[in-house]
Structure formats: C-alpha cells, structure tokens
Amino acid sequence: MHLRLKKNETAVRMKLTPEVREAADTEKRGRKASKETRRQQLIEATIDSLAKRGYSETTLADVADGAGLSRGIVNFHFESKEKLLIATLQFMADEYAANWGAALEKAGDKAAAQLWALVACDFDRKICTKRKLAAWCAFWGEAKSRPTYQALCGARDVKYQDIFLALCQTLKDEGGYAYDPDGMTLALCASMEGLWLRLMMGDGLTREKAFAAAVEYLLVAFPKHFTREGPK
Amino acid sequence: MHLRLKKNETAVRMKLTPEVREAADTEKRGRKASKETRRQQLIEATIDSLAKRGYSETTLADVADGAGLSRGIVNFHFESKEKLLIATLQFMADEYAANWGAALEKAGDKAAAQLWALVACDFDRKICTKRKLAAWCAFWGEAKSRPTYQALCGARDVKYQDIFLALCQTLKDEGGYAYDPDGMTLALCASMEGLWLRLMMGDGLTREKAFAAAVEYLLVAFPKHFTREGPK
DNA sequence: CTATTTTGAATGAGCGTTCAGCAAATATGT
DNA sequence: ACATATTTGCTGAACGCTCATTCAAAATAG
Numbered sequence: 001m002h003l004r005l006k007k008n009e010t011a012v013r014m015k016l017t018p019e020v021r022e023a024a025d026t027e028k029r030g031r032k033a034s035k036e037t038r039r040q041q042l043i044e045a046t047i048d049s050l051a052k053r054g055y056s057e058t059t060l061a062d063v064a065d066g067a068g069l070s071r072g073i074v075n076f077h078f079e080s081k082e083k084l085l086i087a088t089l090q091f092m093a094d095e096y097a098a099n100w101g102a103a104l105e106k107a108g109d110k111a112a113a114q115l116w117a118l119v120a121c122d123f124d125r126k127i128c129t130k131r132k133l134a135a136w137c138a139f140w141g142e143a144k145s146r147p148t149y150q151a152l153c154g155a156r157d158v159k160y161q162d163i164f165l166a167l168c169q170t171l172k173d174e175g176g177y178a179y180d181p182d183g184m185t186l187a188l189c190a191s192m193e194g195l196w197l198r199l200m201m202g203d204g205l206t207r208e209k210a211f212a213a214a215v216e217y218l219l220v221a222f223p224k225h226f227t228r229e230g231p232k
Numbered sequence: 233m234h235l236r237l238k239k240n241e242t243a244v245r246m247k248l249t250p251e252v253r254e255a256a257d258t259e260k261r262g263r264k265a266s267k268e269t270r271r272q273q274l275i276e277a278t279i280d281s282l283a284k285r286g287y288s289e290t291t292l293a294d295v296a297d298g299a300g301l302s303r304g305i306v307n308f309h310f311e312s313k314e315k316l317l318i319a320t321l322q323f324m325a326d327e328y329a330a331n332w333g334a335a336l337e338k339a340g341d342k343a344a345a346q347l348w349a350l351v352a353c354d355f356d357r358k359i360c361t362k363r364k365l366a367a368w369c370a371f372w373g374e375a376k377s378r379p380t381y382q383a384l385c386g387a388r389d390v391k392y393q394d395i396f397l398a399l400c401q402t403l404k405d406e407g408g409y410a411y412d413p414d415g416m417t418l419a420l421c422a423s424m425e426g427l428w429l430r431l432m433m434g435d436g437l438t439r440e441k442a443f444a445a446a447v448e449y450l451l452v453a454f455p456k457h458f459t460r461e462g463p464k
Numbered sequence: 465c466t467a468t469t470t471t472g473a474a475t476g477a478g479c480g481t482t483c484a485g486c487a488a489a490t491a492t493g494t
Numbered sequence: 495a496c497a498t499a500t501t502t503g504c505t506g507a508a509c510g511c512t513c514a515t516t517c518a519a520a521a522t523a524g
Contacts, residue, residue, distance in 0.1 A: 038503085054377035056288040059479065070505045075481060077503095134376050141373015144366045144432055145286035153433065183441075183448030187423050190430060190445065194422030197429065200376055201385070209415075213422065216415035221452050270469090291513060302471045307515060309469095 016068050019044040019131075038077050039087070041067050046088045051134035055142055060084075089139050089152045092132065099127050100160065111170040112222070112231035118164065119218060122192050123211040133200040164189060175224040184221060191217055248300050251276040251363075256299075270309050271319070273299050278320045283366035287374055292316075321371050321384045324364065331359050332392065343402040344454070344463035350396065351450060354424050355443040365432040396421060407456040416453060423449055 023041040045066035049058045060074045060081055067073070078084040103121035107114045122128065136153075143149040165185045172181055195210040218226050225232055248256070255273040277298035281290045292306045292313055299305070310316040335353035339346045354360065368385075375381040397417045404413055427442040450458050457464055 183445040186445040190426030191423035194426035213415040213418040
C-alpha cells in the first residue's frame with residue numbers, strides 16, 4: 001500500500017506565517033519560485049524562528065519546517081547556518097535604514113519636522129513588529145561576541161547618529177536651549193532603543209504608548225518646537 | 233616515564249579571572265571550599281563565559297575550565313546547565329536590586345536626591361562592568377522565549393518602576409512641570425537601559441559619558457531640581 | 465572508616481553539513 | 495510533434511561532531 005503523494009503542495013505542507021507565505025507568493029509557488037524568492041522566504045522563516053524560540057534554539061530544521069520546505073534547503077540556498085543568519089540580519093538592517101531614509105525624505109526641510117519623523121518612524125507598523133523586535137533582540141544578545149553581528153546591529157549606525165546629532169544641534173540653536181547636544185542625542189537614541197527592548201519583553205506596553213513616551217521626551221527637550229500632536 | 237601531577241593547584245591549573253579567584257578565596261582554596269563558595273565561583277565563571285562567548289556558545293566545559301575545575305562539576309553543584317544559568321541570572325538580579333536599594337537608603341528623604349541616586353547607581357563601578365553588562369544582554373536576548381528569564385530580567389521590576397514613577401510624580405508637583413509622569417518615567421527608564429545596551433556594544437562609550445547623558449536628560453526634564461553636579 | 469567532593473571517561477541526543485538521487489523545467493535532437 | 499539529454503531545484507537519509515549528562519572511581523575531609 002504505497003501512497004503516491006503529490007509533492008510541492010505548499011499549502012498542504014504546513015501552516016506558514018503570513019510573512020513567509022507572502023515572500024513565497026511574490027512569484028509563483030512551487031518550483032517556479034526564483035532563487036531570490038526562496039532566499040527571502042527562508043529569511044522570513046528565520047525571523048519567525050528567532051522570535052519564537054530565541055537565538056540559541058533556532059535550528060535549521062525549524063527554519064525549513066517554517067518555510068514548508070525540506071531539511072537540506074538552507075545549505076542549498078545559503079552556504080551555512082551562519083550565512084543565513086547574517087543574511088537575515090542584513091535584511092533587517094537594510095529595511096530599517098530604508099525606513100528612516102524614506103521618512104526623512106517625506107519630512108520636508110524643517111529640522112523639527114525631520115526629527116519628529118525620525119522618532120516616529122521607529123515605531124512604524126512595518127518595522128516595529130513583535131517578531132522583528134524579538135529577532136533584533138536575539139542578535140543583540142549575540143552581538144558582543146560576534147564582530148559581524150555587531151557591525152550590522154549598528155544599523156542605527158554612524159550616519160543615523162550624525163543626522164540625529166545635527167538635528168539636535170540645529171534645534172538647540174533655533175530655540176536657544178541650554179543642553180549639551182551630544183549627551184542629549186545619546187540619551188534620546190538610547191531611550192528609543194530601550195523602548196524597543198521593553199516592547200519586545202512585552203509587558204503591557206504597546207507601540208502607541210512607547211511612541212507617546214518618546215514624544216514626551218521630545219516635548220521636555222524641545223518645548224518651543226513640538227506639541228504632543230507634532231512639530232509646530 | 234610517568235609524571236605524577238599534584239592536583240588541585242588552582243594557581244597552576246589556569247589563569248582565573250579576578251572575580252572567579254575572589255569568589256574562590258572567600259574561604260580557603262582547594263577542597264576546603266564550601267558548597268556556597270563553589271556555587272559562587274561557578275556563577276562568576278558563568279558570567280565570564282557569557283561575556284566572552286555569548287549565550288549560545290557558553291558551554292559547561294568552558295565554565296568549568298574558567299573556574300579551574302573539572303568537567304562534571306557543574307552537574308554536581310547545580311543540577312543542570314539550565315539551573316546554573318538561572319542561578320546566575322538570579323544572582324545578578326539580586327545584586328542589582330540590592331544596589332539600588334542601598335543607594336536609595338543613603339540618599340536621604342529629598343525626592344530629587346533619591347532620583348539622582350537611583351540614576352547614578354545604575355552606572356556604579358560594581359554593577360556597570362563590561363562583563364556584567366554583556367551577561368545581562370545575553371539573557372535579554374533569550375528572555376522573550378523563556379518565561380523564567382523574562383521574570384528575572386524584570387529586575388528592573390514593578391517595585392523599581394513604581395518608586396521611579398512616584399519620584400517623578402513628586403518632582404512634577406514640586407516644580408510645576410507639565411509633562412505626563414507615566415510617559416516621562418518610561419522614557420527615562422528606557423533611556424538608561426538603552427545606555428546599558430550601548431555600553432555593552434562597546435563603541436567608544438564609557439561609563440562616565442553614559443552617566444553624563446542620563447544626567448543631561450534629568451536636567452531638561454527637571455530643570456528646577458538638578459544641576460550637572462547633582463540635586464539642588 | 466564513612467561521607468563528601470571532585471574527577472574524567474563514557475554515553476547518547478541533537479544538530480549542522482553532506483551528498484546521491486529524484487523530479488520538474490528547459491534544451492537539443494529527430 | 496515527440497523523444498532524449500541536460501540543467502536546476504530540491505529532498506531526506508546518513509555522517510560526524512559538539513556538548514550536556516551520567517557515573518564509577520579517586521581524592522580528601524572529618
């Protein structure tokens with residue numbers, strides 16, 4: 001009694017998360033998926049696994065299952081587990097950078113509006129998901145002992161920090177504030193990272209409340225430039 | 233040609249870190265160490281390993297080597313790797329709580345002085361070490377998927393948060409500030425956690441600079457209560 | 465001597481990696 | 495058109511390594 005199974009029926013194989021399914025759907029399902037599509041699908045499955053089981057318990061088997069594909073698949077599309085993880089982090093870093101880049105574009109040329117946009121976009125639906133925050137945090141935990149991760153985790157990198165600092169400097173000049181811009185920038189950036197950390201830990205904190213807290217900070221720091229509703 | 237090695241010459245066995253050596257020295261070295269001393273010694277070695285290799289690469293072999301003891305030792309004093317890690321986190325959480333508790337005691341009864349003390353003690357030499365920050369971060373990375381860790385990582389727990397909130401509330405009333413105390417407290421606590429994260433990542437940031445940034449925050453939030461040198 | 469602590473070799477489970485082979489898609493020949 | 499060969503994507507069993515755990519024996523303490 002031998003059942004001949006129809007293969008590659010991804011819909012049947014397993015319940016995939018929306019993200020994985022979408023990644024697989026950008027082109028056709030099954031064999032027709034291109035190399036890049038498969039890679040993306042596996043990256044999404046990796047984020048899922050990191051979020052669900054944490055870094056240390058993320059296995060290639062779990063990633064493959066999550067993607068609805070077979071065991072050997074990762075070593076076919078990526079060379080090793082390590083390379084998959086790096087590609088995943090790279091993807092998130094790129095997405096993050098693109099997000100604040102775009103936000104800055106749309107903000108116009110007023111410094112206050114730009115700073116507001118920069119803070120707000122960190123709490124954007126697209127970026128600030130439970131699963132992505134969890135994945136970020138998983139990498140943070142390993143970053144200190146892995147130079148490669150450390151470099152990529154500084155997606156909040158030099159460039160970002162410089163822009164932030166310049167904006168704080170400008171607002172200080174405009175408003176005649178008294179603080180030290182370096183310390184202020186550092187404290188503000190750190191605050192946003194800390195809010196991410198707390199969002200991930202997941203008590204009762206929501207995206208909205210976290211954003212409100214960040215805004216509260218902006219208000220006391222730059223009273224002449226902001227209201228709770230936005231830049232003046 | 234058989235060399236008969238003198239055993240238990242810990243000084244010879246391996247270069248132990250100062251922390252591990254100290255833990256082993258609180259009572260006599262060698263076999264005479266009491267159960268509690270050994271446990272402490274192993275916990276210190278665990279912190280070392282977490283800091284050096286990260287959570288996912290911390291092995292019992294590495295911990296045992298770090299403590300200058302043999303392979304099976306952890307399963308004798310702790311029951312399992314998991315229990316060792318939990319004990320380690322528990323130790324750090326207790327130490328952290330004791331630290332801010334003591335700081336609060338010494339601060340007198342002025343709210344401003346208490347808040348200053350609470351912020352300052354987070355950047356204390358004893359707590360804010362590279363190795364301990366790294367260990368904290370390692371646990372944070374795994375916390376989301378492990379309820380036990382999550383509970384202990386909230387060492388910055390409800391009690392701490394409540395005190396913090398009450399102090400902010402008091403200062404607001406005293407100074408007639410306009411902010412929302414909940415948001416303010418959240419942003420401030422988050423900022424300190426974020427600063428820890430950055431200290432751990434280790435760019436050029438020093439304890440002093442991080443503390444200065446936190447102070448900068450206090451200054452803009454409570455201008456009537458603080459100067460850069462301390463509470464008024 | 466008895467009890468306690470420590471050792472280190474043995475065990476086995478879990479996991480990343482490899483790879484021979486299958487199947488779908490595409491190219492080539494007739 | 496059809497048959498055949500080649501390429502490409504994928505599978506899953508097998509392999510070997512790492513590491514937590516176990517435990518019998520040794521070392522030490524009392």
